[in-house]
Amino acid sequence: MTKDLFDKFAQLGTGVEGLKMLGGDPFSVTMEEVSSPTEAVIDGKPTVLFGTNNYLGLTFDDAAQEAAIDAVRTFGVGTTGSRVANGTYSLHKKLEAAVAAFMKREKAMVFTTGYQANLGFLSGFVGRDEYIIIDGDSHASIYDACKMSDATVLRFRHNDVGDLERVLRKLGDQDRNKMVVVEGIYSMLGDRAPLKEIADLCTKYNAYLAVDEAHSLGVLGENGRGLAEEVGVEDQVDFVLGTFSKSVATIGGFCASNHPKLDLLRMACRSYLFTASMPPPLVATAIATLKIMEERPELRQRLRKNTEAFYGGLAKMGFSLGPEPNPVVAVKLPGLEALMGAWRGLLDRGVYVNVALPPATPANTYLLRCSVCAAHTDEQIAKAMDAFAELKQELSLQTAAE
Numbered sequence: 001m002t003k004d005l006f007d008k009f010a011q012l013g014t015g016v017e018g019l020k021m022l023g024g025d026p027f028s029v030t031m032e033e034v035s036s037p038t039e040a041v042i043d044g045k046p047t048v049l050f051g052t053n054n055y056l057g058l059t060f061d062d063a064a065q066e067a068a069i070d071a072v073r074t075f076g077v078g079t080t081g082s083r084v085a086n087g088t089y090s091l092h093k094k095l096e097a098a099v100a101a102f103m104k105r106e107k108a109m110v111f112t113t114g115y116q117a118n119l120g121f122l123s124g125f126v127g128r129d130e131y132i133i134i135d136g137d138s139h140a141s142i143y144d145a146c147k148m149s150d151a152t153v154l155r156f157r158h159n160d161v162g163d164l165e166r167v168l169r170k171l172g173d174q175d176r177n178k179m180v181v182v183e184g185i186y187s188m189l190g191d192r193a194p195l196k197e198i199a200d201l202c203t204k205y206n207a208y209l210a211v212d213e214a215h216s217l218g219v220l221g222e223n224g225r226g227l228a229e230e231v232g233v234e235d236q237v238d239f240v241l242g243t244f245s246k247s248v249a250t251i252g253g254f255c256a257s258n259h260p261k262l263d264l265l266r267m268a269c270r271s272y273l274f275t276a277s278m279p280p281p282l283v284a285t286a287i288a289t290l291k292i293m294e295e296r297p298e299l300r301q302r303l304r305k306n307t308e309a310f311y312g313g314l315a316k317m318g319f320s321l322g323p324e325p326n327p328v329v330a331v332k333l334p335g336l337e338a339l340m341g342a343w344r345g346l347l348d349r350g351v352y353v354n355v356a357l358p359p360a361t362p363a364n365t366y367l368l369r370c371s372v373c374a375a376h377t378d379e380q381i382a383k384a385m386d387a388f389a390e391l392k393q394e395l396s397l398q399t400a401a402e
């Protein structure tokens, strides 16, 4: 009998078929038209978007669009080369300077995506006879980097400072480099790392600290630099990682640091070396949106206000939510059927959110993963609240146990 390479995915196939029977395939939703950061046409119907990571709502910003168009005219649509070959344009240098300035760091290095930034930085930088110590709920890009690295990888329980200390203490005072990696806001439950305590532990046990501010950049901190700024520990964070695919409203990733030798990583990170660089319009967009993030703190304030309205509204209705109000709002449901019913019910009412399922979720929870945007209007938030309220009644949703 001939073997089929696809056989091992049989369960995935039946899983998707099962989802379709429960309300549709949430993983192949198509935005037929997108008219603003918060509005699209899905299944032929105008829909309000509450699942985009577009925290500051800058995807349609006039200045960003003009910058992108101008860059296309000046530099073309792509670079067709790696940063270390023909793919470094003056624009990339300008973006690296802009990231360094925004993050108040000496240096920054830009990757083609945030995924590649984590992959390249961790796997290229931390190697044999060294340790990478990660939070159990880390993003896939951090896990994949660990797989690629020759380092010994150790894990501590999500946001559990005591467990991190146990790991660090066990390593004793071996003369080996240790890199602790955490995230500012975690992408599934929307909770923050206890960064002050973690930073103090890293100082105490002489470990490097890297913080992925993917979901907190532009969101937390007086100037939008993320959780480290918000809790006042930037000088204890050795490396900041981030993406341009959320509040920066395009795609790309970065590592920023005060370490004088950061540039050496350009020759060590495979995901920097062996892939084409960010295309000019996207580089120009990131430069433009970083400037807007600096000049318009009111966007962050509006985001916070919207977050409080959205999270607070759902909490009042009795939904079981992630532990704190951040722009990633996780609504926990008791199982697959309830989740799919709720997701379909929202979509039918013109409200789009993401679906997150085990095994990708913490503690195998079933989540409607919502994200709030500074560009959401009060009316859009009210519409989402009405849809959730109707759902709660109609489906008599039982909230999942905490």
Ligand SMILES: Cc1ncc(COP(=O)(O)O)c(C=O)c1O
Residues within 6 Å of the ligand: 113, 114, 115, 116, 118, 139, 141, 183, 187, 212, 214, 215, 243, 244, 245, 251, 252, 253
């Ligand atoms: C915590 C975290 N790090 C990194 C990434 C990767 O970002 P990008 O979309 O730029 O590849 C994501 C994306 O969702 C993320 O949530």
